Amino acid sequence: MKRPTRNKRRPVYQKQKMCRFCSDSNLQIEYKDYSTLRHFVTDRGKIIPRRISGSCAKHQREITRAIKRARSIAIIPFTVTSA
Amino acid sequence: MRGYELCLILQHETSEENIDQKINNLKEKAASIGGEIIKIEKWGKRSLKYAIKKQQKGYYCFVTVTGDNSTLHEIERMFKYDESVLRYSYLRLTEAEVTAIIKSQEPAKTADAEPLTKIEKTPAETDEPVAEEASDNSETADIEI
Numbered sequence: 001m002k003r004p005t006r007n008k009r010r011p012v013y014q015k016q017k018m019c020r021f022c023s024d025s026n027l028q029i030e031y032k033d034y035s036t037l038r039h040f041v042t043d044r045g046k047i048i049p050r051r052i053s054g055s056c057a058k059h060q061r062e063i064t065r066a067i068k069r070a071r072s073i074a075i076i077p078f079t080v081t082s083a
Numbered sequence: 084m085r086g087y088e089l090c091l092i093l094q095h096e097t098s099e100e101n102i103d104q105k106i107n108n109l110k111e112k113a114a115s116i117g118g119e120i121i122k123i124e125k126w127g128k129r130s131l132k133y134a135i136k137k138q139q140k141g142y143y144c145f146v147t148v149t150g151d152n153s154t155l156h157e158i159e160r161m162f163k164y165d166e167s168v169l170r171y172s173y174l175r176l177t178e179a180e181v182t183a184i185i186k187s188q189e190p191a192k193t194a195d196a197e198p199l200t201k202i203e204k205t206p207a208e209t210d211e212p213v214a215e216e217a218s219d220n221s222e223t224a225d226i227e228i
Contacts, residue, residue, distance in 0.1 A: 031174075032145070073090050073172055074141070077132035 017054025021062075029062045031069035037076060041067060045077045086121070086149050086181030089158065092170040095128045095140040101167070102142065109146065109158065116157055118150025122184050135169045147176070147184055 020039075021027050027036065040048050040055070040063050047067055050060045070076040093102060102125075110120050126143035135141065148154065155173065162171040176184075 069172075069174070071132075073092060073143075073170060074131040074133055074135060 019054060019056040019059055021059040022056055029059065029066050031066040031073075032075065033066075034070070034075050037063070037067055037070055041076060043080060045080045084149050084181075085151060086147060086176035086178075086184070087155055088174045088176055089146045089148060090170075090172045090174075091144040091146065091162070091168060092131070092135065092141040093144065094138060094167045094169060095142050097142055097167050102144065105165075105167075106144070106146070109148075109161065112157055112161060113148055113150060113154055116150065116154045118148055118154035118158075120146055120148050121181075122147035122188055131169075138169055141169050147181075149181060 021029060029036070031037070040053055042048060047064055050057065053060070055063060067076055071078050093105075097105075106120075106123060113120055122145075124145040124147075126145070128140055128142050131139055131141050148158065159171070159173075162168045
């Protein structure tokens with residue numbers, strides 16, 4: 001008799017996250033560009049980690065630098081406190 | 084010769100003439116020490132994401148300057164003692180970035196009739212109305228140009 005396959009661990013398929021800047025070479029990381037950077041910041045103003053945003057190490061470094069630069073000139077908030 | 088990008092946040096009450104005058108001063112100052120202003124980008128009035136010197140709004144202006152560190156020191160001293168400058172920052176550009184900017188500015192300089200893009204205005208062309216009340220949505224639209 002064939003063994004039931006119930007106990008076999010099913011492979012978990014997860015959609016491969018793509019680095020947005022690797023897949024689209026036209027997109028530039030610029031500290032002045034709020035509309036792009038805002039996707040990498042939470043509502044609270046925190047920088048979204050790589051494991052969630054899916055960006056590659058190189059671009060994450062650039063994003064972080066840009067966000068910090070943008071914070072210093074009040075384009076992006078440091079923190080957002082609930083009103 | 085190095086290139087620097089200066090970011091200026093001025094008090095939003097500063098009048099256009101005053102801003103133009105400041106930029107002209109900056110130009111003269113830079114020229115006197117061997118620097119040159121190659122690009123001026125005026126964003127106009129925008130709300131700040133946090134208060135700077137108790138101000139919620141500011142006039143954003145980005146200026147690209149070539150020169151060496153003495154040019155930068157002189158410029159920095161100008162801003163330091165200027166009450167209307169809420170914040171300034173500068174960023175050193177790579178040589179490739181500087182040449183790219185110079186190249187992109189060249190056609191605008193030679194052909195006067197050719198209109199510049201909305202975001203890049205020379206001091207003479209400031210008669211465009213500036214949005215006084217910038218909500219969060221219009222802000223993002225501003226930058227997307």
